[in-house]
Amino acid sequence: xxxxxxxxxxxxxxxxxxxxxxxxxxxxxxxxxxxxxxxxxxxxxxxxxxxxxxxxxxxxxxxxxxxxxxxxxxxxxxxxxxxxxxxxxxxxxxxxxxxxxxxxxxxxxxxxxxxxxxxxxxxxxxxxxxxxxxxxxxxxxxxxxxxxxxxxxxxxxxxxxxxxxxxxxxxxxxxxxxxxxxxxxxxxxxxxxxxxxxxxxxxxxxxxxxxxxxxxxx
Amino acid sequence: xxxxxxxxxxxxxxxxxxxxxxxxxxxxxxxxxxxxxxxxxxxxxxxxxxxxxxxxxxxxxxxxxxxxxxxxxxxxxxxxxxxxxxxxxxxxxxxxxxxxxxxxxxxxxxxxxxxxxxxxxxxxxxxxxxxxxxxxxxxxxxxxxxxxxxxxxxxxxxxxxxxxxxxxxxxxxxxxxxxxxxxxxxxxxxxxxx
Numbered sequence: 001x002x003x004x005x006x007x008x009x010x011x012x013x014x015x016x017x018x019x020x021x022x023x024x025x026x027x028x029x030x031x032x033x034x035x036x037x038x039x040x041x042x043x044x045x046x047x048x049x050x051x052x053x054x055x056x057x058x059x060x061x062x063x064x065x066x067x068x069x070x071x072x073x074x075x076x077x078x079x080x081x082x083x084x085x086x087x088x089x090x091x092x093x094x095x096x097x098x099x100x101x102x103x104x105x106x107x108x109x110x111x112x113x114x115x116x117x118x119x120x121x122x123x124x125x126x127x128x129x130x131x132x133x134x135x136x137x138x139x140x141x142x143x144x145x146x147x148x149x150x151x152x153x154x155x156x157x158x159x160x161x162x163x164x165x166x167x168x169x170x171x172x173x174x175x176x177x178x179x180x181x182x183x184x185x186x187x188x189x190x191x192x193x194x195x196x197x198x199x200x201x202x203x204x205x206x207x208x209x210x211x212x213x214x215x216x217x218x
Numbered sequence: 219x220x221x222x223x224x225x226x227x228x229x230x231x232x233x234x235x236x237x238x239x240x241x242x243x244x245x246x247x248x249x250x251x252x253x254x255x256x257x258x259x260x261x262x263x264x265x266x267x268x269x270x271x272x273x274x275x276x277x278x279x280x281x282x283x284x285x286x287x288x289x290x291x292x293x294x295x296x297x298x299x300x301x302x303x304x305x306x307x308x309x310x311x312x313x314x315x316x317x318x319x320x321x322x323x324x325x326x327x328x329x330x331x332x333x334x335x336x337x338x339x340x341x342x343x344x345x346x347x348x349x350x351x352x353x354x355x356x357x358x359x360x361x362x363x364x365x366x367x368x369x370x371x372x373x374x375x376x377x378x379x380x381x382x383x384x385x386x387x388x389x390x391x392x393x394x395x396x397x398x399x400x401x402x403x404x405x406x407x408x409x410x411x412x
Contacts (some may be wrong), residue, residue, distance in 0.1 A: 016274040031235025040244065046284075053283050055231065056256040057275035058265045065273045074273055075282075082283045083290070096378065118334040156270040157264055160411075178267045184234045210259045210324070217259065217277055 026099060027181035034098035042089055049089070053082055054144040056099060060106050067110040081106040087185045154216055166205055173198055174205035224256060231260050253281075 034055075040048035060081060063076035085105050092101055163171055169191070176187045189199045229235040235243070247253050258280060315371050367406075 029233030029234065031233070035228065035236070036233075036240070036329075041308075045244065045300065046287075049242055049287075050254065050280060050284055051230075051247065051257060053280045054254060055261045057258075057283075058262060058273075058281050059269075061279070062269065062272040075276070075279065077281050077346070078275070079286055083286050086287050087290075131304065152271055152274050154264050155262070155309055159266045175267075178264045185227075199229050199234065200225060202232070203225040206228050206260050207221075207224065209263050212258065213263070213294050215261060217262065 008065055026097075027177060028183040028186070029101075031097045038092060038094070038098050042092075043085075049086055052098065052102075056102060057082075058097070058174040059180065060102065063103065063106055064110050067107065068113065073113065077110055078106065080113075081109040084109060151216070155213065158212050158216060159209055162209040163205075166208055170201050170208070173201035175207075177202050224251065226258050227253060228260055231257065231264070 034052065037048045037052050038060050041052065057078070061078045064081065068074055072132045081102070085102050090103070092098070129147075148169060163174065166174070172191060173187060175184045176190060177184075182190065184195045184198045184202075188195045191198065221327055223243065223246060226239055227247075230240065230243060247257070255277075258277075340345065
């Protein structure tokens with residue numbers, strides 16, 4: 001409900017948002033890893049760009065869904081943003097982090113989508129959706145489809161439950177990496193073990209969580 | 219897909235994979251959809267931990283993006299002007315030369331030349347009294363061009379319009395014929411113009 005208070009987002013509020021608002025949580029090493037993938041994608045390695053999509057698809061869809069009046073369009077707009085990013089990849093010079101650049105493209109694509117919808121003449125369906133928006137329950141439905149909400153909540157619960165089940169060394173390693181954003185070297189220092197062990201522990205933690213998640217996301 | 223490969227995948231996501239391990243892994247990723255799925259799942263785990271809630275991408279999303287890119291590959295501007303590309307891959311035409319090679323630029327230049335020709339050589343466009351009579355502009359001075367002059371002008375414009383889009387070409391030709399019924403033959407070859 002809180003998010004609804006800001007709908008639709010004004011141009012001003014969109015302008016004032018900084019990319020850092022959204023990429024602050026990215027762990028250490030992400031930027032370097034992204035730059036390497038971008039460099040490969042620029043040299044026509046399509047697989048490298050596919051990995052960037054896999055890496056940021058959830059983040060971009062969440063961002064776009066927050067900005068759009070009708071978040072059910074989020075997937076289409078996010079897809080358009082990724083296609084635009086791919087087409088413009090030649091102009092990415094690495095002056096900023098890749099996600100910061102992608103973030104701007106996604107925000108602009110969402111803004112264009114909102115603007116084009118406002119220019120569109122009302123049709124029967126649009127009028128229906130307008131009147132529905134006066135109804136709080138309908139607005140909630142629009143904000144996030146029940147399926148999306150349930151799945152997202154199930155994923156969150158499954159991930160948390162799987163982490164609880166992990167042996168302590170794996171749990172510590174994955175938490176330090178994903179939540180605290182430490183590099184492997186920093187984790188190795190914290191846990192007093194070799195970097196190779198950190199790499200292996202994080203991998204095994206992810207494997208265990210993925211096994212638990214697989215029935216949900218496949 | 220061995221544990222070792224998946225461990226490399228995990229390290230790749232974290233930006234901790236040594237470069238010498240990356241090439242082989244990228245080639246494997248290209249061939250193995252399950253490996254790509256695993257990468258997506260690892261990314262989702264991190265996202266769920268850092269920013270729980272909100273919408274998530276459906277499993278088919280990345281494939282949809284990939285298909286959308288494949289549908290319009292011609293518009294993609296590859297790494298022709300990037301600083302990130304390795305030095306070996308940056309051997310390219312100078313900026314101005316590359317510009318000439320773009321179809322839109324070529325079209326714009328051809329259309330511009332044709333438009334200039336129309337403006338400069340249309341006899342009714344410039345009042346006769348304002349022109350100074352010199353041998354250089356005696357062609358423009360004639361109130362009514364001779365058939366030979368019309369034919370030459372038509373050849374010039376047609377030659378330029380060939381670099382343009384079919385619609386622009388059609389407009390140029392129909393404009394020419396409408397403006398000067400004296401033109402009896404439009405040639406596609408400059409050499410054929412009298």
